[in-house]
Amino acid sequence: MTRTLTLRKAGPGLSVQDMGRPGNLVYGLSRGGAADPLALAEGAALLSQSPDLPAVEMAGMGGDFVADCDLRLALTGAEMRATLDGTPLVWNASHDWPKGAMLSIGAARTGSYGYLHVGGGIDVAEQLGARSAHLGAGLGRLLSEGECLPVGADPVKEVGRILTPEPRFGGGEVRVLPSLQTDLFPPDVLARFQDTDFHRDMRGNRMGVRMNSDGPGFLIDGGLTVLSEVIVPGDIQVTGDGAPFVLLAECQTTGGYPRIGTVLPCDLPKVAQAQPGAGVRFRFVTLDQAVEVETRARATAKGLRGKVQPLVRDPHDIPDLLSYQLISGAIAGNEEM
C-alpha cells in the first residue's frame, strides 16, 4: 500500500530536506540540506527513527496537509501555530495523524524554519544521492498546493513524546573562527565587528542571510579584487556595501568577496533560525575552543533520544475528555494482590 500525504495549501517556502548531498564541491554543487540540521535530529529523536530521513522544511509559514493513511508526525524547528482538525498541537512533540485528518500549520512565532516530520520520512526519489531540494541548483523544487508526497514505511508506533529544543530561535551570540581572509581585515575592524549589534535582515533564504547594523560597514581596501576562492557554509562574506552576509546550506562553492570569518557549524542553525530583526553578535574563538564546542554539540545531538519525555497533556486541551477511559487501571481495593 502506498502511503502519502497531500498538500491542500502550501506556504511559499516549503521544500523536502534531509542532511544534504556532500561530495560534489569539485563540480560546483554545495551540500545543501536542511537550513537547521539539528531540527532534523530532533524530529528523528521524537519519532525514534534515522535523522537521515527527509522532512518538510517550512520557511516562515506552513500549510494545510492531509494524511491519506494513518501516520505519525513530529514538529520541530521554528515554532508555528499548528492544529489537527482544529485541535491545537504541541510543538517539539510527536503525535498520531489519523487518515483524513487535516494538519494546519501557520506562521512562525519565533525563528524562521519549521519542520514537519512523518514516521518513515518523506520518500521522494533520490537525486545525486540525496532527497533534499537544492533550489539554487534546480534539484527538486518548492512544494505546491495539491501535491501528493510519498511517505516511507514506518515500523514504529510510539507517539506522544516531547523534547525541549536547544535554544536557537531568537538570535544571540554566534561563535566564529578566523578563516582564509580574516587577516585582510585590520584589527580595529575585527574588534568593531565583534562589538557590533547586528540584526538579521528581512531578506534571507537558504543561500544566506544578511546582517544589518547601524554605523559604518566592514568593507576593506582592495576587498573587491580578492581572487575567487572556495566557500563553505558559515562563511561571512562582506559584500560591496560593507554588510556581512552569512552563507548557509545552499551557498555557492566559490566566490570573490572577502570573508571576515566562518560561523561554527553548531552555531549555524542559530543564524538560519534568527527571525528578521533578531539581534546577533559575533565572537571569535580559537580552533581549540571550536573543537571543544563542536565535541559538546555532537554529544548533545547524539543524546537527543535520551532527552525525549512523555508528553503530559493538560486535560483542558482534550476536547472529548468524556470519551477517554479515565479509570482503567484503577482498583477497588479488595482484589487479591
Added chain:
Amino acid sequence: MTDKTEQYWPRIRTVGFDGMLVSFGDGLSEPANRAALAFRAAVEAAGWDGIEESATSLVSCFVRFDPLAWGHDLVRADLSGLLAERDWYAADLPQGRRLWRIPAVWGTDLAPQLEEAATAAGLSVKDAIQSLSTSRVRVQTIGFAPGQPYLGELPACWDIPRQQALTARIPEGALAVAIRQFVLFSVATPTGWRHAGQTAIKLFRPESDTPFVLRPGDEVLFPAVSREEFENIRAAGDPDGGAVSEVIQ
C-alpha cells in the same frame, strides 16, 4: 615571482571548522592552477582515511574532513608531507583528462556581444572568432553554479574587464569572455561577462549517471559552426550539443 613570494607559497590554511586549503598563489597563473590540479590528484590517490572530499579552486586544493575524528594537526601534517614530496609547480597534469570539442556559434543574435568583446580586445570580429575558436583552454575550476567551468588561459589580448552593468539573463550554454577566461554557463543567470559565443551543451544533468560533464583539468576547443549547423545540432536535442571528447594521452 619574487623570492618573498616563493617562500610564502604554497601555504596551508584552515577553512572554517572542517576544511583545509593548500594554496599555490594569490593570483591566477598557469603553474599555480596546474599545481592545484596535480596536488588534488595526489590527495585523491593517497586515499587518506578521514578526508571526506577534495576539490580544486583556481589555485588551491581544498579538503574537508571531520576534525573530531582526525585532528587539524594530523591533516595538516599529511598535507605538509605531500607538499614536500616534490615541486608541484613543475608537476604534470593528472592522467585521465579529456579534450572536448564543443561546437559554438560566434556572434549573431545568439551571442550578441562578440563585436563589443572584439573591440575591447583590439581585434576585428573575424580575428576574434579565429582566436576564440582555436584557443585550446583548460577547465581551471568548476564553480558558481553546478558543473559550470572557468576556462583559460586565453591569449593576452583577451585580458578585457567585465562590463560595468550586468546582463540580466545569459542563457544556458552561453560562452562569455573576460580576464583571459571563458565561462561556459550551465544555467541561465545574470552576468557581467560578455556573451561572445553560444553552444548547445548541457553541462549539468541531474537525471543522468554522469550529472557533471566537465571535470577540472579537462581541455576544451570551441570550433566555429554556422548558425544553420547550430540550429540543426540544437534541433537534434542531444544534451552534448554536438560535443565530442577524447582522452588526452
